[in-house]
Amino acid sequence: MKIGQLAARANLNASAIRYYEKMGLLPSPHRSGGQRRYPSDALDRVLLIRFAGEMGFTLGEIKLFLSGLRDNAPVGPRWKKLASRKLAEVEQNIARSLKLKALLQGILHCHCASLQVCVQRLSLSPNLRSLSRRTK
Amino acid sequence: MKIGQLAARANLNASAIRYYEKMGLLPSPHRSGGQRRYPSDALDRVLLIRFAGEMGFTLGEIKLFLSGLRDNAPVGPRWKKLASRKLAEVEQNIARSLKLKALLQGILHCHCASLQVCVQRLSLSPNLRSLSRRTK
DNA sequence: CTAAAAGTTAAAGCCAGCTTTAAGTCAAGC
DNA sequence: GCTTGACTTAAAGCTGGCTTTAACTTTTAG
Numbered sequence: 026m027k028i029g030q031l032a033a034r035a036n037l038n039a040s041a042i043r044y045y046e047k048m049g050l051l052p053s054p055h056r057s058g059g060q061r062r063y064p065s066d067a068l069d070r071v072l073l074i075r076f077a078g079e080m081g082f083t084l085g086e087i088k089l090f091l092s093g094l095r096d097n098a099p100v101g102p103r104w105k106k107l108a109s110r111k112l113a114e115v116e117q118n119i120a121r122s123l124k125l126k127a128l129l130q131g132i133l134h135c136h137c138a139s140l141q142v143c144v145q146r147l148s149l150s151p152n153l154r155s156l157s158r159r160t161k
Numbered sequence: 162m163k164i165g166q167l168a169a170r171a172n173l174n175a176s177a178i179r180y181y182e183k184m185g186l187l188p189s190p191h192r193s194g195g196q197r198r199y200p201s202d203a204l205d206r207v208l209l210i211r212f213a214g215e216m217g218f219t220l221g222e223i224k225l226f227l228s229g230l231r232d233n234a235p236v237g238p239r240w241k242k243l244a245s246r247k248l249a250e251v252e253q254n255i256a257r258s259l260k261l262k263a264l265l266q267g268i269l270h271c272h273c274a275s276l277q278v279c280v281q282r283l284s285l286s287p288n289l290r291s292l293s294r295r296t297k
Numbered sequence: 298c299t300a301a302a303a304g305t306t307a308a309a310g311c312c313a314g315c316t317t318t319a320a321g322t323c324a325a326g327c
Numbered sequence: 328g329c330t331t332g333a334c335t336t337a338a339a340g341c342t343g344g345c346t347t348t349a350a351c352t353t354t355t356a357g
Contacts, residue, residue, distance in 0.1 A: 027354095029303060037345095039304085044345060058353055060304050080261055084344070105269060112265045119258045122251050125216055129248045133241060163324095165333060173315095175334080180315060194323060196334055220314070304353065309346100316341075323334065 026063040035071040042071065050074055050088050081111060162199040171207040178207065186210055186224050217247060 032039040045051045051070060054063045070091075077087045090104040168175040181187045187206060190197045206227075213223045226240045 027304075040346060041344080043305090048344090058304090060353070078344090080264060108265055108269050112262065112269065115258050115262050115265060119255060119262065122255045122258065126248065126251050126255065128216060129244055129251060133244050133248065163333075176316060177314080179335090184314090194334095196323070214314090299357090300355100301357105302353100302355075305351075307349095309348075311344100311346075313342100316339100318339075319337095321335075323332100325330100325332085327329090 026065060026067070028061050028063070031063050031067055031071065034068050035075065037071075037075070045071070045074060045084075048084050048088065050084060050091060081115060082107070086111075162201060162203070164197050164199070167199050167203055167207065170204050171211065173207075173211070181207070181210060181220075184220050184224065186220060186227060217251060218243070222247075 028039045028042055032042055035042075042051065046053055051067070051074075054061050054067065056062065074084075074087055074091070077090075078084070086107055090107055164175045164178055168178055171178075178187065182189055187203070187210075190199045190203065192198060210220075210223055210227070213226075214220070222243055226243055
């Protein structure tokens with residue numbers, strides 16, 4: 026299979042496939058006249074990568090658990106550890122989003138004179154002091 | 162107030178304040194000897210910006226609704242529109258995260274022979290075909 | 298045989314929201 | 328008056344996950 030066909034089947038660009046290879050997520054396939062030829066199971070691998078990506082794993086993390094993944098290897102402890110860490114992240118994200126939702130609804134339904142009053146009335150100001158600077 | 166003090170009170174870097182100004186979110190204050198001097202209510206504005214940012218609004222969106230925000234202006238229809246759009250986004254994010262959580266738990270608790278089997282067993286493969294290419 | 302389509306590479310570009318850097322100017326304490 | 332710290336600017340850098348570009352080669356259809 027040529028790269029374009031693989032890409033079409035996985036519904037992504039050929040450049041993404043090359044990128045995965047460069048990042049070490051896909052083994053470099055053998056070539057015919059300089060062009061990549063993929064075995065058919067490469068599609069599964071690509072789909073698995075996309076799936077993990079959709080689950081919020083970074084390419085680095087995916088590379089980590091793929092590197093220990095043989096044909097029919099069992100779901101290993103390394104993967105389980107990564108997955109439970111990711112699960113915690115997802116749960117945090119959910120909690121945070123629920124708070125956000127409540128805040129937005131609160132402000133949407135309020136009849137305060139101004140946004141600033143709203144924010145104060147919802148006791149958000151104290152929160153504000155603790156925000157940001159997260160990058161340091 | 163000098164920029165450093167404002168930054169300290171808002172708990173962010175002076176560079177962020179300058180960035181907000183450059184992006185049109187903060188009015189450029191008058192200067193003494195080339196240096197910015199802020200009125201005390203600038204802090205409220207900065208905190209409001211941060212707050213909105215934490216709620217998931219982009220700086221562009223924040224600029225939009227700040228541009229119609231006077232001292233004690235009522236919570237305007239423009240802001241309401243933006244907020245309800247954002248609310249929908251947040252709700253989508255929650256729904257998506259809940260799915261992710263279920264998937265991760267499913268895989269974590271399964272006893273499949275391999276990840277690939279897991280993914281297939283959880284009927285994820287069909288989903289996979291419809292993923293990505295979102296940037297086009 | 299030829300032209301177009303698809304493949305190749307390395308390197309640069311994109312997005313947001315800043316931070317960092319470089320090379321200066323200004324303010325405050327002793 | 329001098330040092331140190333805070334301020335100024337424009338421009339470049341950072342993160343991640345690719346895409347785009349440019350210049351070129353290979354394959355394929357007619």
